[in-house]
Amino acid sequence: MIYLRGNLGAGKTTLVRALLLALGYRGRVKSPTYTLVESYEVRGLHLRHFDLYRFRDADEWEEAGFRDEFDAKNICLVEWPEQATGLLPDADLSLTFEILQDGREIFLHAYTEAGMKCLNAL
Helix, strand or coil: EEEECCCCCCCHHHHHHHHHHHHCCCCCCCCCCCCEEEEEEEEEEEEEECCCCCCCCCHHHHHHHHHHHHCEEEEEEEEHHHHCCCCCCCEEEEEEEECCCEEEEEEEEEEEEEHHHHHHHC
């Protein structure tokens, strides 16, 4: 479970696109802004890219039927996790993007052993 935080245009979807390309994915990587989730299969991994920006309450979360996607089989990258506070599983990693005058800054935080393994592998 990876939370992606930052303002609009900070680079969250761009990072997901770069991650997928680095893993060898050769298809189109779309923003899930309107579809809310995009699914990818690459190198035996099941990735789910969520954008929860438009969510306003817990009812929307339940109606979307996402709960089943958050299992041990999927790697979930979630933009705007604060829109589903208390409904999402805890993050293994959190990336916070900040727009600077001349670039971007990303803060990485690991919250679990799995998250630490990922962070140490960087």
